[in-house]
Every structure is written in structure tokens, then in C-alpha cells.
Amino acid sequence: MKDRYEHENLYWIPILIIFVFLLPVILKGVTFSYKYYLFVLNLAGIYIILNVGLDLLSGFTGLVSLGHAAFLAVGAYTSAIMVDQLGVPFSLSLIFSPIIVGIFGFIIGFPALRISGMYLGLTTMGFGFIVKRIIISFRDWTQGSAGLEVSSPVLFGYTIKSDWDNYYLIYTFVIIAIVIGRRIATSKIGRSFMAIRDSEQAAEASGINLSQYKMLAFFISGLFAGFAGVLFAHTSSFISTDHFDILLSIYFIIMVLVGGASSIYGAVLGSLFIVLLDNLFVPLIEDQIQLIFNTQAGDIQSLIFGLIMFLFIIFQPMGLYGMWLKMRIYWKLFPFNPRQRFT
Amino acid sequence: MKKIIGVLIVIGLFGPGCVKRAPSPGITDSEILIGNVQDLSGPMKELGAIIPNGSNMYFKYINDQGGVNGRSIKMLIEDHQYNPQKAVAATKKLIEKDQVFCMFQVIGTSPCEAIRPILAETGTPLIAPATNSGTMSDLTKQAGDLIFHTDTGYDRQAEILVDYIIGKNSDAKIGLVYQDDDYGQNVLLGISRVELKYGVTVQKESYQRGAVDFKGQTMNLLKGGLTDVIIAGIVREPVVIMKTAEAMNFKPNFYGTGPTIDARVGKMAGSAGEGFTATYWAYMWNSDEAGPKLYRELCEKYDIPQPYIGLYHYYGFATAMLLVEGLSRAGKNPTRNSLVKGLESFDEWKSNTFPPITYSRNDHAGVDKVKLVQMQNGEQVVISDWLE
Amino acid sequence: MTDLNIDSLTMRFSGLVALDKVSFTVKENEIFSLIGPNGSGKTTLFNCINGFNKPQNGTINFCGNDLLNKKTYRIIRSGISRTFQNVQNIPFMTVLDNILLGANSRIDTLGTLKRLVSRDQRKIEESMALEIMDFLGIANYEQKFMMGQPFGIQKLAEIARALVSKPKLILLDEPAAGMNDQETREIANIIRDIRDELGVTVLLVEHDMNLVMSISDQICVLESGKVIALGEPQIIKDDPKVIESYLGEPLNA
Numbered sequence: 001m002k003d004r005y006e007h008e009n010l011y012w013i014p015i016l017i018i019f020v021f022l023l024p025v026i027l028k029g030v031t032f033s034y035k036y037y038l039f040v041l042n043l044a045g046i047y048i049i050l051n052v053g054l055d056l057l058s059g060f061t062g063l064v065s066l067g068h069a070a071f072l073a074v075g076a077y078t079s080a081i082m083v084d085q086l087g088v089p090f091s092l093s094l095i096f097s098p099i100i101v102g103i104f105g106f107i108i109g110f111p112a113l114r115i116s117g118m119y120l121g122l123t124t125m126g127f128g129f130i131v132k133r134i135i136i137s138f139r140d141w142t143q144g145s146a147g148l149e150v151s152s153p154v155l156f157g158y159t160i161k162s163d164w165d166n167y168y169l170i171y172t173f174v175i176i177a178i179v180i181g182r183r184i185a186t187s188k189i190g191r192s193f194m195a196i197r198d199s200e201q202a203a204e205a206s207g208i209n210l211s212q213y214k215m216l217a218f219f220i221s222g223l224f225a226g227f228a229g230v231l232f233a234h235t236s237s238f239i240s241t242d243h244f245d246i247l248l249s250i251y252f253i254i255m256v257l258v259g260g261a262s263s264i265y266g267a268v269l270g271s272l273f274i275v276l277l278d279n280l281f282v283p284l285i286e287d288q289i290q291l292i293f294n295t296q297a298g299d300i301q302s303l304i305f306g307l308i309m310f311l312f313i314i315f316q317p318m319g320l321y322g323m324w325l326k327m328r329i330y331w332k333l334f335p336f337n338p339r340q341r342f343t
Numbered sequence: 344m345k346k347i348i349g350v351l352i353v354i355g356l357f358g359p360g361c362v363k364r365a366p367s368p369g370i371t372d373s374e375i376l377i378g379n380v381q382d383l384s385g386p387m388k389e390l391g392a393i394i395p396n397g398s399n400m401y402f403k404y405i406n407d408q409g410g411v412n413g414r415s416i417k418m419l420i421e422d423h424q425y426n427p428q429k430a431v432a433a434t435k436k437l438i439e440k441d442q443v444f445c446m447f448q449v450i451g452t453s454p455c456e457a458i459r460p461i462l463a464e465t466g467t468p469l470i471a472p473a474t475n476s477g478t479m480s481d482l483t484k485q486a487g488d489l490i491f492h493t494d495t496g497y498d499r500q501a502e503i504l505v506d507y508i509i510g511k512n513s514d515a516k517i518g519l520v521y522q523d524d525d526y527g528q529n530v531l532l533g534i535s536r537v538e539l540k541y542g543v544t545v546q547k548e549s550y551q552r553g554a555v556d557f558k559g560q561t562m563n564l565l566k567g568g569l570t571d572v573i574i575a576g577i578v579r580e581p582v583v584i585m586k587t588a589e590a591m592n593f594k595p596n597f598y599g600t601g602p603t604i605d606a607r608v609g610k611m612a613g614s615a616g617e618g619f620t621a622t623y624w625a626y627m628w629n630s631d632e633a634g635p636k637l638y639r640e641l642c643e644k645y646d647i648p649q650p651y652i653g654l655y656h657y658y659g660f661a662t663a664m665l666l667v668e669g670l671s672r673a674g675k676n677p678t679r680n681s682l683v684k685g686l687e688s689f690d691e692w693k694s695n696t697f698p699p700i701t702y703s704r705n706d707h708a709g710v711d712k713v714k715l716v717q718m719q720n721g722e723q724v725v726i727s728d729w730l731e
Numbered sequence: 732m733t734d735l736n737i738d739s740l741t742m743r744f745s746g747l748v749a750l751d752k753v754s755f756t757v758k759e760n761e762i763f764s765l766i767g768p769n770g771s772g773k774t775t776l777f778n779c780i781n782g783f784n785k786p787q788n789g790t791i792n793f794c795g796n797d798l799l800n801k802k803t804y805r806i807i808r809s810g811i812s813r814t815f816q817n818v819q820n821i822p823f824m825t826v827l828d829n830i831l832l833g834a835n836s837r838i839d840t841l842g843t844l845k846r847l848v849s850r851d852q853r854k855i856e857e858s859m860a861l862e863i864m865d866f867l868g869i870a871n872y873e874q875k876f877m878m879g880q881p882f883g884i885q886k887l888a889e890i891a892r893a894l895v896s897k898p899k900l901i902l903l904d905e906p907a908a909g910m911n912d913q914e915t916r917e918i919a920n921i922i923r924d925i926r927d928e929l930g931v932t933v934l935l936v937e938h939d940m941n942l943v944m945s946i947s948d949q950i951c952v953l954e955s956g957k958v959i960a961l962g963e964p965q966i967i968k969d970d971p972k973v974i975e976s977y978l979g980e981p982l983n984a
Contacts, residue, residue, distance in 0.1 A: 033441075033442070035435070036436055036438075037437065038442035040432075144523060145551070146456070146528060149460075162464075186853060188831075188835055188856075189843060191821075192835060194821050194828075195821055197821075197834050199819040202815065202832070203832075204782075204803040205807065205831045206812075206835050206892065207804050207808060207836040208897070210804070240428065240457065261729050279432065331662075
């Protein structure tokens, strides 16, 4: 058997990682608004972690979740309460909070054994509302809808406070999340997830316990969301129920779809694309649009999001990652009928 | 090659944010840049458009006269959709990317609470947050020394209302409907103080922000046999509650705190809103004081559309006056520090839009009294002098 | 003892009798074919063995284990794997990954966890699939997406998926459906190889009479859920009942 890995180009992975860690330095050199860009990138990083998990659930396993904002909320509030009110060290919260969210996801997964598709989406959405209500009603712990101030993360005696520190904290976990996400996707678990999505018969005949794997998908997705939640709570230093609403869940699904469902790199690209678009690109063109139409900022955001979703589903059902794959194959085979290869 | 392209893309993306650092952020030889985060597309979007428009009108007036110490004022407005997290992002953008000199008029209690850490980290003052919450002038909280509050706190407003109600009728049974968030919490704080003072119990009903149905709460109030009900809502809530109560043939005296002063409350509630009394912490925009007169003159001069003119537009105007005064006291080359110093030198400063305002190192509270404004025959009539 | 014993199996779908007291035995290392007109209960029988359908009466016994008490996903661990009449592949996975799906029962929890920390596990897994792919001659397709592959390749990939779990018995549901003569001949060779080289017992459902007659050791003819004939190809070919109900006229194969 030939060794296939010798032909594969893996040299870009370390280069990319080095680039990720050098980016703040580059940004600082280029612009002095770098703190804001780091802040945006941090947000994108947290969403990447969550979306890798969401992709495993909704993209790979085909279990649509419109309740991932609630997962994020549970992670964020769990960690905030554990660290600030119970005195658990941040590093332990980093382990326990995701597990708690994973178990929470496991419980939410039960309806998935019976229903699927849009109905499951609606059920998880309902869970989102319930979670929001519960957070508000446990006022003693969560400060209700007033929002909760959260302490900065302390790791090995070092307080991580600025956007700069947050960036390194978050992107370390982003890289870990992507690697683990990739490994899950290419392991037995990932194959089983996809089989469940596309053919439950084939999956069962191949020895996949459907209910077990569906619950596992919710659990794993919960773990990722929990990690994202912990990082979110402690790096944004203030959390409030207003943020974790249904719209955010829909944004997550959009990020996964735009990136290309059922590919981990797709979830990463989608998150980056949407967050950067939202925070850097839209403000640039907003003023121009406002000169033509008399609308307000929020309206344009929704307009652009709707438009992107629309265009992507029509022209790029495989998302950004699919586009990249196509482009890569196109250039590799350039003169020789490149279209036929990728069908 | 790919890497070079990548770096070029990054530079292209982030390049526009690259400007030369001024001695103080947001201050150039000809301009003072200030930041404002409003609700442009959330539940309070009507106010989000109107309030900054009032401020801009005054800034334009000042700029036309040559600006503050030769610098004209420019205000950047971001949207937070009444979402604290978005407020944080928007404030970061204004402070870190656009490099504003100070924050101004950020609307909503929760958003203002959420941006405290950024203000503290960057040392950016926040002038006249557009919320009545008494917590804004609490100097012990994070960034408390950077926030200059103008309005009478909700807790004070609630206290004054109860004082007024009990002064009129010592046997009054009082009820409270409050929004279940920071706003409501601040009102509850004031209510708990007067409960202690008078030894009365106030029946409390809460609702969620954005609720549209108040049948349950109104029914409970009706069962309580109340004579006076205070509504700590915004605009829609008092209207719906008063209409529901009228439909149930339940007719207590209704009072409102904070944003319920909006003229639309009485108009939309119609006959049910007759006699609704709200607290207000500035001179009425259509009164004969010098401030409101100037306001009406400027409205005419700058062709402000009719729907904008009113209480909130005037509020934006009045807070802008305060900011301009603060900036002019901050010296020829203002820094964030000198702005704070300038504001803290206010001693019974008369703008004639607000009652005289005093700030000091230990007091950032601004106004602490209110007038009561009642709906009479569809018009807002001031029925009291300043109550403390 | 790797026989498949089916004894008086009865399956009803709300009044419709799909299988009526079907009994037969598939011996080790045999190619056993099920034939019969459409709707005669062949696929239902597969589904019963595979656990998708739960029959009301009768027993299915494999290697001394009662299969009827097992959940579908456990059947493969007993050494039985299957393919489907309408190909059930995962279009957005590569051919290799599709085949690896069948290797699930060979990868234990430890192996799954190992994959999360090391890349070697993936190599081990891939070698499992590549072995079978070489055997079936589709190794060139490993990195291509299943979506858009020719039908023949998809069929073979499905067979490979069934084989990679190292079954003792493989259920092939119409492997030659929709194929031309040459492909059918290749399939016939492959089925023989599966038995001869891999030592896997084959239970086959097929409509192509030439294929069935040429490779089968035993043939069972079903009609309306009943077994009407059972025996070696020569016997079946001449059985008057079979000719009347199914074959129409004697075959000259």
C-alpha cells in the first residue's frame, strides 16, 4: 500500500498557526486601531469554536439546532457562577463548564430521537426560550435580565485582561478546537454522523446505534459550545440574556451554511466571514447605502445577511469551503477540462 | 507568494483604520470627535433617531459659531439594538477604531452597565447617559468616576412619586408595575426605601421587556383594590396597561417614571390616559424658560421636521449643551482628564434646559428633582413645582 | 456452525402476508440465491435478517445466535452485513470514507479515542478499507466524492462497505440491477471471489437469471411469501412450478 500522506501538502498548517499567532503583532504594526480588530477577531474565535461544534451537530449529523445561543448562554452563565460565586478556579471551570453544557445538550438531544429537520429546529428553539426564562428567574445567581459582570480569566496566576491576552487565549483554543473537530470529523464518529444524516438505513446496517450517536452529537456539540461559552463570559466581562436570543442561534446556522455545512474548515471560514463582514465591511458600505436609501443601520445589516444567504444557497450550496475546493482543483488541472472533475 | 497576498489583503482590510495618533484621541486642530451608541433598530428605535438629532442640532449651532475653542464637534453614532453585548462591540469600535474623545448619551441602562469595563480600561468619560437609572451616578461602581449623569435617578423618581401620592391621600394603596431588568431594579430600590419610610407595602407586578399583554398584571392590581398605580415602563406598557384597566373598569390614578413622560403615552391611551401623571427632570420643551425658547428657535432655524420636535429631541439638545459646556471648560487642549475636571467644576451651572447642575469629585449625579406632568384634555400640563 | 437457519418465518404487514412460514438453511461458504417475482418477499426477508423488520413468528439463527432478539446495529457484530437494492451511500463523503463506515464495528472505543490524538489510527483504518478496495479494484477512487460517481462504482463501494466489517455472511440485494452484460459478468466474478478468497458466505437476491444460475450453489424461489422451490440450480431450472410462475419458459443457460 502506498503511503498517501507523503503526497499531501501539510506544510501550510504550521505556517497558518504561526500566522495566527503573529497576526496581533502585524496588526499592531499596521494600524493603531488594532485593539478593535483584535476584539472582533476574538468574537470570531469564540464563534468558530461554537460553530465547529454546531457543524458536527447540524452539518454532519443533520440535526438542526436553533438553540445554540442557549448552549452558549448556559456555558457562559455556568462558568460565571462557578468562578465568581463558588470560587472555582478558571482552569477548572474550563473543564467542568463544557461538560455541564455537554450534559445539557445531551438532555436537549432526547427529542432528536423522535423528530428531525425543521421540527427539531423548532424544539431546540423552544429550549432556547426556556433557558432564557430560567436564567432570568434565577435572579440570585444570574442577576436576571440585568446582566452579570464576570471576572477576567486567571490562568497559572496570570490575569488575562486585555484584548491582546484574550486573543492568545481564545486562538489557542480555536486551534485546539479545529484540530479536534477535524479529527472527530475524520474518525469513526464523524463518518457515523454523516451516515445518520444521509442514510439511517445504511448507518444502522453498518452497526451504528442511531440514538447513541445522535445523543453523542448533541453532547459533543454541547462541549464545544460550553468552551465557547466559558471564553465568551470571561473575555467579554459582561453577559446578559439579551445577547443569547434566537437571532444569534440563526446567525450561527447562517455561519455554518455560508461556510459550507459538513466541513470543519467551512465552519471556520463561515464564522470569520460573517463576523468580519458584520463588524468591518458593513460599517464601511453602510454610509454609502444610507445616502441612497433612507434606512437605519440595523436594517441594512439584516438586508445584507438576507442577501448573502440567498446568493450562497443559489450559487454556492457547498459554501465557502466548497468554493475553495473547486478553485484549488481548477488551478491544479487548469488546462484540462477542470469542470468535469468536481461533480 | 500566497503569504504576501494574504498580508496585502490584511493591510487592505485594516489600512483605513490607520490614522495618525493625535495628542489626545479624537482631538484634532479642527475637530472634536465624540461617540454615541443608540438603539437604531431595536425596541427603542424611535428614540434612537430622535435624541441624537436634537444633540446634532445644538452641535451644528455651536459649530456655526466657530465651535468649542475653534474645534467643531462631530458625533459618530453606532447601533446597539438594546443589546448590551452589541453595545460593548460598538463602544469598542468607537473608542479603539474611530478614536473618539469621549462617549456621549449612550441609551439604555443595561448597555451603559455593560460598557463600564471599557470606559474604565481606556479612561474614556461617558457624558449624560440616556438612562435615568440611579446606578449611573454611583461612584463606587466601575468607571463611576468617568460617568456624568444628568437625570434624576429612577429610585429618586419613585420615591418622589410615593411621597406625592401619600401627601395627597394618606390612605392610598399603591401598586407598581415594573420592567424586569436594571430599570425595574432601580425603581424597586427607591420603592423599598419609601416602604420603610412610611411603613406601607407596595403591590409589585413585573413584566418582561418587550411584553405586549398585561392582562394578568392588571387583574392582580384590580384584585388588590389599589387607588394609585405607578408604571415603570417605557411607552407601550403604560398605554396597554391603562387601556386594559379601563376595559376592566378599574380606575386608579396612574403614575409613570422615566421614559413614560413621552407625549405619545397620553395620545395613544386616549381617554384611558387622561390624568396620567409622569415625572420629568428638565424644563418642558414648550415652556417659557430661556433654554426651551432657544430650542424652539433653533428648530425653526435648522428646519427640524415636525415629528422630531418634542420632549426627546429637546432632551438630546439639553444634554448636548451640557457636553459643550464641559468641553469648553476642559481648556484649549482638552484631554480626557481635563474634561472630567471641567465637568467637576460645575457649580449650580444654569443651562436653563435642566435645573442648575452641580458636579464635584464626589458627586456625578446632576439633577435630583422632578416636576410632575399630567395629561389633561390630551395636553401635557406641569402640575407641580420642583419636588425633591 | 456458521450456518444461517431460517425456520417458519412469518411476517405480516397489517393483513398482507409478506413472508409465510419460510424455512431454509444457508450453509457455510455457499452462494445461496433468493429469486422470485417482485413483491414475493425477498427484500422483506433481508430486512428480517437485518433487524429492520420484526417478524411475528419463526426464528432466524446464525452461528447459534438468535438474531431476532438483536437490534439492527448489533447484527453486523454477529458477522452479517448487507447491501441495499437502491444504493445507500453517503454522497458528501469520499469513497474511502464511505467504505470505512462499514469498518465501524472493527474500531472499538479505544481506537476512536486514539484517533483524536494521533494520526496513526487513521492510517490503520484506511488500510482496512484500501485492502478491500484493492480486492474490488476501486482503489483509484478513494479520494473522490461518492456524489457523481458512476453507478457501477457506487454499487461496488457498497459491497466494499459490507465486506470491510469482515463478515461471515453477506447479504447482497440485487448487486447487478441496472448493469450491462459485461458489468454483470464482473459482478459474478466478484461474488465468486468473495466466497472463494474471503471465505464469506453469500446470500443473494437477484433478478438476472443467468447470473443466478451460473454462480449459485443453492437457490430458493419465493412467491407471495411462500417457498415454492429449493435446491440446486439444475433442479430449479426444471421445476415445473418455478417455470410456470416465474421463469415462464425453460432457460437455456
